[in-house]
Amino acid sequence: MEWTDETIARLRSLWAEGLSTAEIGRRLNISKNAVVGKAHRLNLPARPSPIRRTSGEAVPRPAQPKRTQGPTLPPLSSSVNTPAMPVLRAIIPTPKPQQPRATPCCWPIGEPGKPSFHFCNASAVAGKPYCEEHAAIAYVRVRDKREDVA
DNA sequence: CCCTGATTCGC
DNA sequence: GCGAATCAGG
Numbered sequence: 001m002e003w004t005d006e007t008i009a010r011l012r013s014l015w016a017e018g019l020s021t022a023e024i025g026r027r028l029n030i031s032k033n034a035v036v037g038k039a040h041r042l043n044l045p046a047r048p049s050p051i052r053r054t055s056g057e058a059v060p061r062p063a064q065p066k067r068t069q070g071p072t073l074p075p076l077s078s079s080v081n082t083p084a085m086p087v088l089r090a091i092i093p094t095p096k097p098q099q100p101r102a103t104p105c106c107w108p109i110g111e112p113g114k115p116s117f118h119f120c121n122a123s124a125v126a127g128k129p130y131c132e133e134h135a136a137i138a139y140v141r142v143r144d145k146r147e148d149v150a
Numbered sequence: 151c152c153c154t155g156a157t158t159c160g161c
Numbered sequence: 162g163c164g165a166a167t168c169a170g171g
Contacts, residue, residue, distance in 0.1 A: 033164050
């Protein structure tokens with residue numbers, strides 16, 4: 001596994017969003033062990049293991065605020081391909097209710113939660129929330145877990 | 151047995 | 162440093 005700056009960035013994003021290691025692994029097309037292993041190595045915050053089911057309630061999924069005017073993130077298609085979109089939490093660059101066009105690429109740069117965090121903001125591809133560069137790495141085929149050993 | 155994450159351990 | 166294997170817990 002080549003842990004580039006981008007893969008690590010995505011790992012951190014997904015990790016920070018509260019996704020399970022297995023889920024992150026699925027999204028990045030790697031094993032959960034790789035995820036948890038790398039996460040541990042990166043000294044990422046060991047999130048409260050699910051080994052403690054929240055009585056009746058689902059896992060504490062922090063509500064993700066929508067960008068007032070941001071581009072609509074593509075829906076997850078669990079049947080076809082799942083774009084590993086690094087949804088952010090409460091990091092809104094400039095909630096200016098303007099700029100009806102020239103959608104900025106919302107690819108996360110840096111670590112979510114840190115003040116230095118920012119979006120790519122390059123010109124996004126029409127119909128996509130990312131610029132060409134980041135759209136390429138954002139929309140990865142993730143449904144190749146098909147290993148039918150007939 | 152299912153799920154989860156954590157750590158260990160060989161590469 | 163990497164991740165599978167193993168371990169631990171629900």
